[in-house]
Amino acid sequence: MKKFMNRAETLVTESLAGLVAAHERLVTFGADGKFVRRRSLRPGKVSLISGGGAGHEPMHVGFVGRGMLDAACTGHVFTSPTPDQIIAAIRETDGGEGCLLIVKNYDGDVMNFEMASEFVAAEHRIATVVVRDDVDPGGSKRSQGRRGVAGTLVVEKLLGAAAEAGWRLDELSALGESLNGRIRTMGVSLRGVTVPDTERETFVLAEDEMEIGVGIHGEPGRARVKFATADEIVETMLEAILGELVSERDEKLLMFINGYGGTPASELYLVYNTAKAQCERLGLTIARSLVGTYVTSLDMAGLSITVARLADRELSLWDAPVDTAALRWGD
Amino acid sequence: MKKFMNRAETLVTESLAGLVAAHERLVTFGADGKFVRRRSLRPGKVSLISGGGAGHEPMHVGFVGRGMLDAACTGHVFTSPTPDQIIAAIRETDGGEGCLLIVKNYDGDVMNFEMASEFVAAEHRIATVVVRDDVDPGGSKRSQGRRGVAGTLVVEKLLGAAAEAGWRLDELSALGESLNGRIRTMGVSLRGVTVPDTERETFVLAEDEMEIGVGIHGEPGRARVKFATADEIVETMLEAILGELVSERDEKLLMFINGYGGTPASELYLVYNTAKAQCERLGLTIARSLVGTYVTSLDMAGLSITVARLADRELSLWDAPVDTAALRWGD
Structure with a gap:
């Protein structure tokens, strides 16, 4: 396997550091480098947070910015981000209007976003959209039912624009669910x-x-x-x-x-x-x-x-x- | 070789048709489909034309639009566009301020752009920048000296912005030459x-x-x-x-x-x-x-x-x- 990298252990953090450096006008690392967020958070809007394993770039880090995501949590290659990362992103980006978590339908992702969501439930209003855009995968072992794949970009773009336009958390959540069928x-x-x-x-x-x-x-x-x-x-x-x-x-x-x-x-x-x-x-x-x-x-x-x-x-x-x-x- | 295509003979035209269809707001085919040009040509500016073999996409067709190229001529894979294509692009896009041809330094490209340029010399003011950004290639057989490679994007972006700002043909040509050394x-x-x-x-x-x-x-x-x-x-x-x-x-x-x-x-x-x-x-x-x-x-x-x-x-x-x-x- 030939891949431009130094060590497998640091390839995700080195790649994220490159993305943040190349787009410092748009994004910055969140607390302790646990996630990537917009450089300027906009008060008065719902925060949109997504994430998942690395290896799918530019998704999701490349979708952080005005009109799309507020933060993205990246796990190791093909590995879910930890609840800890997601909790940090919620705490840093929720300006009082709540957070919408956009999660691809893989067991690990769904579980970790759910754990994070429960952990902060007393302090933050959270809603979750689980994206399931793949055609019926038949007997795939990695997900319950349809997987979240490239259609996630469409969901994040539409919800991002709606959040920017001032839609409330329940409205965004309803649109996300409705998109799943379409x-x-x-x-x-x-x-x-x-x-x-x-x-x-x-x-x-x-x-x-x-x-x-x-x-x-x-x-x-x-x-x-x-x-x-x-x-x-x-x-x-x-x-x-x-x-x-x-x-x-x-x-x-x-x-x-x-x-x-x-x-x-x-x-x-x-x-x-x-x-x-x-x-x-x-x-x-x-x-x-x-x-x-x-x-x-x-x-x-x-x-x-x-x-x-x-x-x-x-x-x-x-x-x-x-x-x-x-x-x-x-x- | 597995490649998403139908037949080798039509792969370039099918791919260009897809690009034009996906970006119809920006670009359209020129006369007889010989080149891709901006949908709206702007009178009063120098026309910037580039081109080369297919296989380097999105260069150059993906660089046609406001602030960059006016037209791009695409040959077959790794094959220079014909003088005929370049002549058609000059005739259709020159609004009277002349044309700057941006050519990567490969023998075939240089020769065909030169032939086109000579053919229309009586009717159009033409200047040519031959891009040579590669580090010294030593004994490469495909070019005389340094080749034109990825730095061509930088040349096309800078000259495109300058043309948009109203620079004259001789000024653009001088900037292009100066960039070659840098x-x-x-x-x-x-x-x-x-x-x-x-x-x-x-x-x-x-x-x-x-x-x-x-x-x-x-x-x-x-x-x-x-x-x-x-x-x-x-x-x-x-x-x-x-x-x-x-x-x-x-x-x-x-x-x-x-x-x-x-x-x-x-x-x-x-x-x-x-x-x-x-x-x-x-x-x-x-x-x-x-x-x-x-x-x-x-x-x-x-x-x-x-x-x-x-x-x-x-x-x-x-x-x-x-x-x-x-x-x-x-x-």
Whole structure:
């Protein structure tokens, strides 16, 4: 395994230090370096906190800033952050309007965010949204039901814009729950990844194979099949995604093509071109799109497609300005 | 070779179509789809045109937009655009103030931009900047002297801001030439790449080797050495880079850590952290930084470090707003 690092023990802290240094206008470390938070916290808004294992960068640290998260807690590679980190983030960023915790649906993450939440319940108002955007994973062993994957970016963007606009904790929580039913993601991997600590490879694929329905920790997916053309791969993925997204008349589609870390932009754009054309042939219009490498699995070669059905009000939240290390746009 | 594509013959056009569709607010195809240009051309400014082989995305198409390029001409993978494409871009985007062609120093690119330039010389005022930011490549066969690599982004950003601010053709050309002496880049690769058309692998590295001084077409570099820690790799690279950049008192440093396509953001940030610390130990302050995957070599695992010595006026050009698919910031 060749990876730009010094020691496995310090790779997460060194990488976070680089991100904070490169974006010091936007972010800073929280107390004792336990989390990354906005440099300037804004009083009078609900604090949005997320986190999870490292190895998915730029998620979540790259989404801290105006219009998105207030803080992100990072665990070691593919390992949940500790309750201690989450408690520190709650204490430092809650300005009195409460905290919304955005948690990907993995047992460890759910448990640690829950423990933190219970620990501070007497002092802070807390609500939690557990993101479950993956298509039905079948027999995955790492989560109860659907996993939280690249659609987490969409949830964090929309809730971030809403929090910035002054929505209350219960309103944000309701929007988060509602989004869970309207966002679906499916992934495909061309190559497993090696976890730096253990040197263990998550899975091994032959030169002509791909893994369909894969998670962001290199979990095996629904099926290992022969590698195919982009058209064929996208057709398989869209069929699974759209099959779980019953369309309603007043909603529009957002499509997000996400690279897993080892796939170049040129391929992601080619896949977007194919996916857009296939949607149009089905009579579906893409109202908004995002193409890039945002929710990764170390340097895994592969990508995911996320489709969200959004109401006009939610499209406006998507369009609202955001200023973070990884996602940035103006009015 | 597993790559998200349909056919090698159409992979560039399909990928460009995806980029244009995903960023239709910013860009559109020029005449006959020969190039990508800004959706709204601004009269009264010099037109900035760049281009080169595909396989380096998001460069250059991702740099088309307000504050950067007016048009980008893309050839096939690792193949120069034709004079025909460049001539079409000049004709469509020159609003009377002339065109500045920004060309990476590779024989094919230099020749084709020169032919286009001569062809339209009677109708258009043209100046050309040939970017040569690579550290001395020794015996590379693909270019005369230093190659144009990731530093091209810096040149295009600074000249783009200057053109937007109303600089004249001769002023832009002079700034471009001056930057050539003050920007240096060095690359390191952990894995060669396979070119889709030919299925030919550029070079093969053993599990414990890396190639130092590599170009962005998978050209072999200065030396093939044992893989090392991030600290050691960065030290080797900075020594080569800083050795060619004699510092002057009134200049500040911009550092750009660029991923080659197959390297995740977490590793790039770790390398930035290391490089910044090493510069500080040498008494050098990083005034501006950029960390991300912008100038790629298909899905090559590896990265480059670029250091530029900039005057205050040039730092302001760097800070000026830019609105493109790949690079975007506001005031």
